[in-house]
Amino acid sequence: MRWWWREISGLVLPAVCAGCGHARTALCEECAERLAGPPARARPCPEPSGLPVVFAAARYEGAVRSVLLAHKERGALALARPLGAALARAVRAASPRGGGARGPLLLVPVPSARRTVRARGHDPARRIAVAAAVALRRAGTYARALPALRQSRRVSDQSGLTAPERLENITGALEVAPWAGRVLEARGAVLVDDVMTTGASLAEAARALRAAFSGDLSEYTRMSAAVIAAPPLSLETSRRNEPEPTGGLQRCR
Numbered sequence: 001m002r003w004w005w006r007e008i009s010g011l012v013l014p015a016v017c018a019g020c021g022h023a024r025t026a027l028c029e030e031c032a033e034r035l036a037g038p039p040a041r042a043r044p045c046p047e048p049s050g051l052p053v054v055f056a057a058a059r060y061e062g063a064v065r066s067v068l069l070a071h072k073e074r075g076a077l078a079l080a081r082p083l084g085a086a087l088a089r090a091v092r093a094a095s096p097r098g099g100g101a102r103g104p105l106l107l108v109p110v111p112s113a114r115r116t117v118r119a120r121g122h123d124p125a126r127r128i129a130v131a132a133a134v135a136l137r138r139a140g141t142y143a144r145a146l147p148a149l150r151q152s153r154r155v156s157d158q159s160g161l162t163a164p165e166r167l168e169n170i171t172g173a174l175e176v177a178p179w180a181g182r183v184l185e186a187r188g189a190v191l192v193d194d195v196m197t198t199g200a201s202l203a204e205a206a207r208a209l210r211a212a213f214s215g216d217l218s219e220y221t222r223m224s225a226a227v228i229a230a231p232p233l234s235l236e237t238s239r240r241n242e243p244e245p246t247g248g249l250q251r252c253r
Contacts, residue, residue: 018070019063031063035086039093042230044199051203055094057086060229072124084131090226105143106189148180166200176212191225
């Protein structure tokens, strides 16, 4: 029942920018611009085996981090539209075909645990996947969100876990829902999520998709992923004068 209270409160309570706290707007122009930059390749360090090519629309820091957390944890549902638009840009960069004759470009969100969805009152990744598909269709790309993945066993909360612990926690925990198999096999997919940190969840989602198909895996060997944000360069704080590597948000030392 939390969702309806959030929707109503968004109409009657004074709005403040989720990124900077500026009054009278849910997202100010300056914070919106931080989501509107060109997408870049994102690579966690260490990079988990099986991780597809990932593109991110923004750096996971500052106002962008605040906006994502407001949407995910505090139920600021109005932010789904600008976040979806940012994700759509990353999807266009990640997609090997951009939607074509074989049908719509399918955006497959990484699923959250059911208990987490109940606690939050909504499924953030699924909501932004739908918003991204709408943004893509408005821009002329035939796209739709397809919640084809589900958890096959319980997993621990990923927050607070190290990269190896996250990978161990999530490996083997996802599967393709039976009803989605034929649709995916015919069209291929781009995996989507709000944030990539260690890449463990996206790697497991990719494994689950590949494991579901025993025939021609050509679409899935070229699988890609898109997220709204990924952590900034690990060298920024210690070596600010070093130029950034071209086309990447994150690299190993």
